[in-house]
Amino acid sequence: xxxxxxxxxxxxxxxxxxxxxxxxxxxxxxxxxxxxxxxxxxxxxxxxxxxxxxxxxxxxxxxxxxxxxxxxxxxxxxxxxxxxxxxxxxxxxxxxxxxxxxxxxxxxxxxxxxxxxxxxxxxxxxxxxxxxxxxxxxxxxxxxxxxxxxxxxxxxxxxxxxxxxxxxxxxxxxxxxxxxxxxxxxxxxxxxxxxxxxxxxxxxxxxxxxxxxxxxxxxxxxxxxxxxxxxxxxxxxxxxxxxxxxxxxxxxxxxxxxxxxxxxxxxxxxxxxxxxxxxxxxxxxxxxxxxxxxxxxxxxxxxxxxxxxxxxxxxxxxxxxxxxxxxxxxxxxxxxxxxx
Amino acid sequence: xxxxxxxxxxxxxxxxxxxxxxxxxxxxxxxxxxxxxxxxxxxxxxxxxxxxxxxxxxxxxxxxxxxxxxxxxxxxxxxxxxxxxxxxxxxxxxxxxxxxxxxxxxxxxxxxxxxxxxxxxxxxxxxxxxxxxxxxxxxxxxxxxxxxxxxxxxxxxxxxxxxxxxxxxxxxxxxxxxxxxxxxxxxxxxxxxxxxxxxxxxxxxxxxxxxxxxxxxxxxxxxxxxxxxxxxxxxxxxxxxxxxxxxxxxxxxxxxxxxxxxxxxxxxxxxxxxxxxxxxxxxxxxxxxxxxxxxxxxxxxxxxxxxxxxxxxxxxxxxxxxxxxxxxxxxxxxxxxxxx
Numbered sequence: 001x002x003x004x005x006x007x008x009x010x011x012x013x014x015x016x017x018x019x020x021x022x023x024x025x026x027x028x029x030x031x032x033x034x035x036x037x038x039x040x041x042x043x044x045x046x047x048x049x050x051x052x053x054x055x056x057x058x059x060x061x062x063x064x065x066x067x068x069x070x071x072x073x074x075x076x077x078x079x080x081x082x083x084x085x086x087x088x089x090x091x092x093x094x095x096x097x098x099x100x101x102x103x104x105x106x107x108x109x110x111x112x113x114x115x116x117x118x119x120x121x122x123x124x125x126x127x128x129x130x131x132x133x134x135x136x137x138x139x140x141x142x143x144x145x146x147x148x149x150x151x152x153x154x155x156x157x158x159x160x161x162x163x164x165x166x167x168x169x170x171x172x173x174x175x176x177x178x179x180x181x182x183x184x185x186x187x188x189x190x191x192x193x194x195x196x197x198x199x200x201x202x203x204x205x206x207x208x209x210x211x212x213x214x215x216x217x218x219x220x221x222x223x224x225x226x227x228x229x230x231x232x233x234x235x236x237x238x239x240x241x242x243x244x245x246x247x248x249x250x251x252x253x254x255x256x257x258x259x260x261x262x263x264x265x266x267x268x269x270x271x272x273x274x275x276x277x278x279x280x281x282x283x284x285x286x287x288x289x290x291x292x293x294x295x296x297x298x299x300x301x302x303x304x305x306x307x308x309x310x311x312x313x314x315x316x317x318x319x320x321x322x323x324x325x326x327x328x329x330x331x332x333x334x335x336x337x338x339x340x
Numbered sequence: 341x342x343x344x345x346x347x348x349x350x351x352x353x354x355x356x357x358x359x360x361x362x363x364x365x366x367x368x369x370x371x372x373x374x375x376x377x378x379x380x381x382x383x384x385x386x387x388x389x390x391x392x393x394x395x396x397x398x399x400x401x402x403x404x405x406x407x408x409x410x411x412x413x414x415x416x417x418x419x420x421x422x423x424x425x426x427x428x429x430x431x432x433x434x435x436x437x438x439x440x441x442x443x444x445x446x447x448x449x450x451x452x453x454x455x456x457x458x459x460x461x462x463x464x465x466x467x468x469x470x471x472x473x474x475x476x477x478x479x480x481x482x483x484x485x486x487x488x489x490x491x492x493x494x495x496x497x498x499x500x501x502x503x504x505x506x507x508x509x510x511x512x513x514x515x516x517x518x519x520x521x522x523x524x525x526x527x528x529x530x531x532x533x534x535x536x537x538x539x540x541x542x543x544x545x546x547x548x549x550x551x552x553x554x555x556x557x558x559x560x561x562x563x564x565x566x567x568x569x570x571x572x573x574x575x576x577x578x579x580x581x582x583x584x585x586x587x588x589x590x591x592x593x594x595x596x597x598x599x600x601x602x603x604x605x606x607x608x609x610x611x612x613x614x615x616x617x618x619x620x621x622x623x624x625x626x627x628x629x630x631x632x633x634x635x636x637x638x639x640x641x642x643x644x645x646x647x648x649x650x651x652x653x654x655x656x657x658x659x660x661x662x663x664x665x666x667x668x669x670x671x672x673x674x675x676x677x678x679x680x
Contacts, residue, residue: 149489
């Protein structure tokens with residue numbers, strides 16, 4: 001089967017977005033930051049999925065998407081901790097409704113109620129709720145909740161450790177994923193996303209996080225940012241920093257998805273990164289929605305690029321399914337319950 | 341001939357670095373930020389070059405290096421504008437001495453006296469001095485003089501325009517190059533450098549800078565950051581932003597160097613980027629100084645990767661020489677004066 005590890009609910013029904021606007025307006029006016037949530041019918045949700053993700057999943061031939069709230073609108077930098085908490089809960093609850101409506105097509109990954117300067121331990125409760133009560137299989141962890149100011153500690157700082165302990169206890173991985181940018185230097189999907197991926201990887205090289213947490217697992221999206229292209233640089237920097245080889249130092253715990261929107265990029269990814277570290281992902285419906293005039297296909301139809309690779313059927317099965325089942329043990333359990 | 345467009349004087353004689361430490365200490369103590377400069381003999385400079393850059397240039401078979409002050413120690417965020425001005429002048433003057441000692445092996449590119457929050461017009465005087473009086477052929481422009489806080493305007497903001505006007509008037513390009521990072525999130529050479537390259541390129545996509553300055557030329561170092569690996573994403577984002585094709589919108593004015601430290605990365609660079617936009621560079625002696633255990637060669641011996649490419653002799657000549665002569669017209673003039 002084909003598991004897409006990276007899908008966001010970018011097409012949520014409009015009342016959900018209106019609620020968010022109301023919330024932000026209320027915050028500014030000093031009002032209720034958790035106002036009444038609109039009635040959104042199952043039909044509205046079904047329509048928003050069938051017209052978009054499900055249509056594309058069927059057209060492109062995937063089976064299941066690891067689904068999380070829209071990344072660019074997590075916007076942890078907006079408002080304060082209460083704003084982030086209320087919004088996050090609404091977003092995760094909406095994902096849960098999608099999953100209940102399409103239990104064979106989607107599994108949930110949660111947004112976290114991060115907020116700049118707020119201790120990450122405050123996000124543990126929502127992670128537990130989503131995993132234990134809603135049946136989610138992982139989370140999206142924002143390495144820069146400030147939205148492009150980068151004024152918090154690196155991911156390897158001990159401040160993050162209590163959260164990592166909970167991830168290990170629950171046996172869930174995190175996708176490292178920033179949100180929108182409020183820094184005019186950084187275009188969200190064109191710079192901030194890719195920079196964050198690159199930054200996180202280099203933080204892992206500099207520190208010894210995975211000595212402290214040998215079972216911690218991260219997915220770095222967007223093909224690992226700049227990392228595979230500069231794989232020689234990263235191997236060389238690890239050497240200069242007197243760290244072990246990357247395969248031992250970082251790559252037992254870090255995975256890249258395939259959200260790289262052209263064949264040469266995917267070819268490079270598979271040339272330098274071990275196939276056991278690569279998870280199929282499309283980020284669909286997401287950052288880039290157009291058709292590549294050079295191929296006539298959608299930029300984010302990443303399955304085509306993998307289909308075109310000269311790798312074995314076993315290797316393709318790892319990328320499409322096996323690796324995801326290993327990185328998300330709770331996904332494997334859900335699938336087995338479903339007889340898959 | 342073989343022109344390396346990206347070399348820094350990372351091996352300057354120790355008294356130069358001691359001067360900088362004195363300057364910083366004086367700044368803290370409220371003292372003279374332009375103290376007397378030490379006597380550095382020609383022999384010391386010759387030794388620092390012959391043992392390092394010149395030895396490697398000879399071993400690797402290059403002819404000429406476009407040479408600038410060490411990038412990581414430009415440190416525009418240290419001190420204030422006066423500190424930056426005095427340090428910059430000392431650094432550029434030292435480069436001039438190297439050039440006078442090795443006029444056939446080095447040509448100069450200058451550091452700028454940028455300082456966070458200070459108008460870029462204050463850097464015009466030093467650019468003019470270096471080009472008109474010292475015979476330099478370009479400059480390194482720091483898109484983030486804050487050193488990783490990214491709190492200034494994007495490169496496409498009108499605040500930069502007076503500087504670009506001067507670049508066009510003098511007919512010199514700029515390499516976009518950040519300096520050290522004072523943000524613990526960003527390792528300097530592993531994250532900040534690569535992020536800045538990616539960020540600058542995306543800024544160019546978002547705006548219409550090259551409509552306003554059709555003759556402005558930038559070199560984005562380190563192989564263009566993440567851009568070639570994500571070439572599909574950038575083509576797709578330009579399309580979503582209703583911009584022209586990248587070859588018309590950005591690539592008439594932007595060039596990438598070859599500071600990518602492994603064969604697969606260089607292969608990708610040449611697969612997706614037009615050869616007329618690629619300049620040979622090594623960043624030597626620089627960010628990564630070790631030997632790749634997978635090849636037995638230095639990571640930054642980038643000439644080997646280009647030699648191994650299946651491209652024509654004419655294309656190699658463009659990358660090694662022709663493109664640099666076109667992008668740096670003042671280099672071409674110097675070489676012609678030398679009968680080269």
